[in-house]
Amino acid sequence: MLTKLEKAEQRWGGANKLIDQWLTHRRNLLIKYFAIAGLAPTSTSNNSLPDTNQIKDFCQQLVDYVSEGHFEVYDKVVSECGTHGEASRETAQKLLPMISESTDTALDFNDKYTESTDDKVLYQLDTDLAKLAQAMESRFEYEDQLLEVLHSKHS
Template structure:
């Protein structure tokens, strides 16, 4: 996921302040995810702290919200290709949002010993969901840049 983030930053970075900020938020989310995923229980005695999990959930919710409320509509104009892309991608993004919200609802407040039994698996599942989400979001970013390049080509011709 970090490699794909670096590819996205090198492909699209510097072209839009909003996209740059959003990709930095994605990076912060991935760092928090990796930190949380790197905590390994030792004989069941060491669990991620409630603060660690809460911080991750907070960054996760900020990232999800930014996409829905700040970025997506900016990325896909109402041209024919954009409308088709919205119809194809938005329902899949909504599914990833639902998964992230479920994770947040389950773990944001506290991590009990009982919850800890499934935490690693559910965090890994969330990692797969995030990877799928990032790929969908990258399609939206790519559409915006393709449209911007086409408009610049037409304008300069």
């Protein structure tokens, strides 16, 4: 996921302040994900579960990222695509429902790990992180397609 992010930053970085901010927030989200998952590049390989504050911090970043897409970025990108042709707007509008599929997964993860009072929920963390990673990877791919529509046809 970090390699794909780096390619996205190289491709669209500097083209738009909002896009730059969004990609930076994606990078921060991935760094926190890798930290709680115990994966490189942040792994300390101590084989212990992350603490609940670390997980809650990640959940907040996750919800912020998902919200930023839905309430700030997507509308502006679709609007911009719409000003440059019906085909671009239609493509963008087709991508939004596919992006939204991962929103439920992200919000369910957030609810489970921020509202639970039972520490035993942490034993499900690896499975839930793997499911979340799949959903977010799909989301990032669709978001990148959305950015590509805007960039390739309108830059």
